[in-house]
Structure formats: C-alpha cells, structure tokens
Amino acid sequence: MARQRVPVVLVAGFLGAGKTTMLNHLLANRQGARVGVVVNDFGQVNIDALAVAGQVDTMVSLGNGCLCCAVDASGLDAMLGKLSRPEAGIDVIVVEASGIAEPRDLLRLMIASENPDIRYGGLVEVVDAVEFEATRERHPELAEHLRVADLVVLNKVDRADADAVAKVRGVVEEYAPGVPMVLTERGRVDPALFFDPRPRDSYGQLSFDDLREHDHSEHLHARYESVAFTSDQPLSPRRFMAFLESRPAGLYRVKGQVDLGAEGGRSRFGLHTVGAFVQVERSSWPGGGRRTELVLIGAGIDSARVERELRACVDKDAGADERGLLRFLRYLDEPDEESSRHAEDG
Numbered sequence: 001m002a003r004q005r006v007p008v009v010l011v012a013g014f015l016g017a018g019k020t021t022m023l024n025h026l027l028a029n030r031q032g033a034r035v036g037v038v039v040n041d042f043g044q045v046n047i048d049a050l051a052v053a054g055q056v057d058t059m060v061s062l063g064n065g066c067l068c069c070a071v072d073a074s075g076l077d078a079m080l081g082k083l084s085r086p087e088a089g090i091d092v093i094v095v096e097a098s099g100i101a102e103p104r105d106l107l108r109l110m111i112a113s114e115n116p117d118i119r120y121g122g123l124v125e126v127v128d129a130v131e132f133e134a135t136r137e138r139h140p141e142l143a144e145h146l147r148v149a150d151l152v153v154l155n156k157v158d159r160a161d162a163d164a165v166a167k168v169r170g171v172v173e174e175y176a177p178g179v180p181m182v183l184t185e186r187g188r189v190d191p192a193l194f195f196d197p198r199p200r201d202s203y204g205q206l207s208f209d210d211l212r213e214h215d216h217s218e219h220l221h222a223r224y225e226s227v228a229f230t231s232d233q234p235l236s237p238r239r240f241m242a243f244l245e246s247r248p249a250g251l252y253r254v255k256g257q258v259d260l261g262a263e264g265g266r267s268r269f270g271l272h273t274v275g276a277f278v279q280v281e282r283s284s285w286p287g288g289g290r291r292t293e294l295v296l297i298g299a300g301i302d303s304a305r306v307e308r309e310l311r312a313c314v315d316k317d318a319g320a321d322e323r324g325l326l327r328f329l330r331y332l333d334e335p336d337e338e339s340s341r342h343a344e345d346g
C-alpha cells in the first residue's frame with residue numbers, strides 16, 4: 001500500500017473574512033482527525049481544541065509578519081516536514097495565510113514541495129459576503145486570489161440579504177468560473193470537504209475528544225454533495241481521463257482507487273484530486289482483489305450525471321488500451337516518473 005500523505009489545506013482570504021472562525025469551527029468538529037495548524041498568530045485560534053488533540057508541541061508559530069514573507073520554500077517545507085512526520089500522527093495540516101499573504105505564492109510552494117509525506121489539499125479562499133465590494137475596490141488582487149482558489153467559502157451570509165448574496169455569487173462566479181462555492185455562517189463548513197474523519201477504531205481508548213461537547217449546528221453546515229462510485233469491472237483509461245479532464249464544475253475533491261485493467265504488480269492507482277490538481281499514486285492491490293472505489297465531493301454538482309459519466313467509463317477490455325494507460329501515467333506522482341501536475345500546466 002502507498003504511504004498515506006497528509007493533505008495540506010491552504011486557507012486564504014482578506015482581513016476579517018472569517019479564516020480564523022472557520023479554522024476554529026474545523027477544530028471543534030474534526031471528528032477524531034488530528035489537525036496540524038500553521039498560522040501567523042495563535043491569538044484567536046482555539047488552543048483548547050488543539051490541546052485536546054495533544055498537538056500543542058507540534059504547533060509552529062511563524063511569529064510576526066506575513067507567512068509568504070516569513071518563509072521561503074525551505075522554511076515552509078521544514079515546518080510541513082515537522083508536522084507531517086508519520087510519528088506526529090497528523091491527518092491534515094491547515095495553513096492559514098495572513099490577511100496579506102499571496103495565495104498564489106503559497107500554492108507554488110506547495111506544488112514545488114518535494115516532501116513525500118504531504119499532498120496538496122486545496123486552496124480555500126474565504127470571502128466576506130458583506131465586505132466583498134469594498135474589498136474588491138481596495139484589493140483588486142482579490143480577482144487573482146479567486147482565480148487560483150479550489151474552493152470559495154462565501155462567509156457571513158447571515159449579515160447579507162439574499163439579493164446581495166446572489167450578486168456577490170455572480171461576481172465570484174465570473175472571476176472563478178467552475179470553482180465550487182459554499183455559503184457559510186461563521187465559517188461552518190463541513191470538515192469532510194477538507195479531510196476524512198478517523199475511523200472510530202483508530203482512536204484506541206476513550207479520548208478527551210469523545211467527551212467534548214461538539215458543535216451540533218449540523219443544519220448550518222454548508223451544503224455539499226458526495227457521490228460514491230464502485231465498479232468491479234475496470235475503467236477505460238482514456239474515458240476515465242476524459243472524465244477527469246472535464247470534471248463537472250463544482251466538483252471539489254475526488255479520492256479513492258481506480259482499476260484501469262493494467263497488468264502487473266503495481267496496478268492499483270490511488271487518486272486524489274482537489275480543484276484542478278490531480279495526484280496519482282501506484283501500489284499493489286491487496287489480497288481481496290481489484291475494484292474501483294471513488295468518492296466525489298462537490299458543491300452544486302449533478303450527482304446522477306457524475307455517476308452516469310463514470311458508469312460510461314466501465315470497459316471490460318480496458319486492459320487492452322495500453323496507449324491510453326501510458327497517457328494516464330502522466331499523472332503519476334513518483335520521483336522517477338513525470339510528477340503530478342496542476343492541470344493548468346498541462
């Protein structure tokens with residue numbers, strides 16, 4: 001089995017948009033997952049939630065100043081390296097950019113990172129629905145931030161009326177066509193958008209986490225859809241690649257394993273996509289046999305259509321399409337093969 005890489009989620013957004021509020025919500029609702037946090041200033045982060053997870057010693061403060069200025073590639077890499085060590089047992093790392101950090105630079109650092117223990121977990125841009133117009137005027141670079149985002153969290157919708165929210169949505173969609181968007185109050189996104197909860201049995205003994213009061217505001221969670229797809233027959237590499245390359249707008253994450261009918265030992269393809277980013281890892285099938293299992297998560301996606309499109313990829317003769325498979329291998333993330341890439345680059 002391939003080593004589990006720790007996803008690194010980048011959270012960006014202008015001053016006061018609600019990044020820290022969202023981070024605290026994630027910490028309070030992390031369902032057993034261990035969260036590593038990198039922020040400039042811990043002042044408002046719910047340290048209790050981290051303390052409960054026993055992660056205090058692995059927290060890394062950047063001190064004063066903007067994250068992008070404070071770290072060069074090796075600086076952030078070193079920090080991520082510390083947090084992603086298998087011994088740290090962390091399931092997800094959230095990097096909160098300061099109000100003035102350039103998300104594009106962070107994204108570059110992430111994509112260029114050679115740390116084998118991490119993978120890109122998405123760039124989330126938190127947008128203040130009330131202040132959107134004012135922020136846009138003051139910071140025209142907001143357009144660029146939205147363009148590179150994998151997910152837009154349109155926050156503070158409780159403070160804007162429906163017309164105003166619709167208007168902001170329209171502008172965001174213009175700047176970031178096809179980028180999934182969730183509407184939130186107090187940053188209450190569903191943590192499953194970012195990371196997977198830990199299976200109960202991996203907790204071991206009853207932890208503080210089990211005793212803690214959880215945030216039961218389920219109904220306030222931003223809505224998203226999740227589609228599970230399985231197939232005992234292999235998928236045609238060509239058709240599956242076409243599906244990946246024209247993923248429906250709104251599809252934020254795809255994760256799982258794919259059987260493309262390939263022969264040989266390491267023919268299980270583990271797949272992670274977030275936004276436009278695609279990462280494929282190769283490993284052996286476990287004893288139980290081969291089977292495609294995918295979970296697709298998005299906001300405003302047509303689940304029936306996604307399932308139909310995937311079903312149409314099923315091809316019992318998939319293994320015969322060696323050329324198609326070779327093309328798919330471009331996505332492979334291995335040191336001696338062409339590494340994973342951002343779809344924009346290709």
Ligand SMILES: Nc1nc2c(ncn2[C@@H]2O[C@H](COP(=O)(O)OP(=O)(O)OP(=O)(O)O)[C@@H](O)[C@H]2O)c(=O)[nH]1
Nearest residue numbers: 014015016017018019020021099155156185186187
């Ligand atoms: N009404 C309302 N207030 C919110 C919401 N989200 C956050 N706030 C408030 O907005 C203020 C700013 O939120 P923060 O989470 O600190 O924002 P931030 O993006 O981390 O801010 P910086 O770190 O300064 O960039 C706080 O007073 C929050 O309580 C929301 O959805 N609705």
